[in-house]
Amino acid sequence: MAATPAGRPRDPEVDERITRAAAEVYGAEGWARFSVDAVARRAGVGKASIYLRWPNKEALLAAALATRLAGVRDIDTGSVRDDLVALAGQVLHAFLDESGGAMLRLMLEVESLPAGQEHLDRFLQSQAAAARAIVHRGIDRGQLSGDTSVTLLLNTISGGALNHALTTPARLRAKVAAGADRYAEELVDFVLASVTVPS
Known part of the structure; x- marks a missing residue:
C-alpha cells in the first residue's frame, strides 16, 4: 500500500x-x-x-x-505564410511579454548564469527546428522555391523580431507587445516577397 x-x-x-x-x-x-x-x-x-x-x-x-521561456512551437496551419507569422509572433512575445526581460537578460549573461547556455540553447534550437519544419513543408507544398535557405529565412525573421524587441524603449514595451502579432505579419510578408513561388 x-x-x-x-x-x-x-x-x-x-x-x-x-x-x-x-x-x-x-x-x-x-x-x-x-x-x-x-x-x-x-x-x-x-x-x-x-x-x-x-x-x-x-x-x-x-x-x-x-x-516561462519554454521555447518556440512548430505550428502547421497549412500555409507557409501563416506558419511563419506564428513563428515570428512567438519570438516577439518571448522578448516582449511580461517575462521577456528575462529572455533579453539571458542573452546578455549567458556565460555567467548557471546553466545559462543550456536554457538559451533550448530556445534557439526550438526556433531552428520550427523554422526547418516550416520551410520543408513549404517546399513540399510548392509554396516556397526549392532552394530556400532555412538558415537565411530563420535569421531574417527571428533576427527581425529580436531587433524589434531590442530597440523598443522600456516605456513602450506594453504598447509594442500589444501590436506584436500585426508586426509579425508585416515582417513575414516583407521577407516572403523574396522567396515565395509566383502564382
Whole structure:
C-alpha cells in the first residue's frame, strides 16, 4: 500500500506566480542582484513557500526559465505564410511579454548564469527546428522555391523580431507587445516577397 504524502499538495497557481516573479526579477535586476527575498516580495509569498519548492536561488531561476521561456512551437496551419507569422509572433512575445526581460537578460549573461547556455540553447534550437519544419513543408507544398535557405529565412525573421524587441524603449514595451502579432505579419510578408513561388 502506497504511503500518503504528508502536508497539503502544492498550489499550481502559487508555483506560477513565483516563477513569473522570478523571471521578472531576473529580467529587471540580472543574476548579480537576483535573490529569493526579491522574488518573494514580488510574488507576494513568504520565503518559506519558495524554499518548500526550490532549495536555492539557482534552482528557482532554472525553474522560472524552463517554464516561462519554454521555447518556440512548430505550428502547421497549412500555409507557409501563416506558419511563419506564428513563428515570428512567438519570438516577439518571448522578448516582449511580461517575462521577456528575462529572455533579453539571458542573452546578455549567458556565460555567467548557471546553466545559462543550456536554457538559451533550448530556445534557439526550438526556433531552428520550427523554422526547418516550416520551410520543408513549404517546399513540399510548392509554396516556397526549392532552394530556400532555412538558415537565411530563420535569421531574417527571428533576427527581425529580436531587433524589434531590442530597440523598443522600456516605456513602450506594453504598447509594442500589444501590436506584436500585426508586426509579425508585416515582417513575414516583407521577407516572403523574396522567396515565395509566383502564382
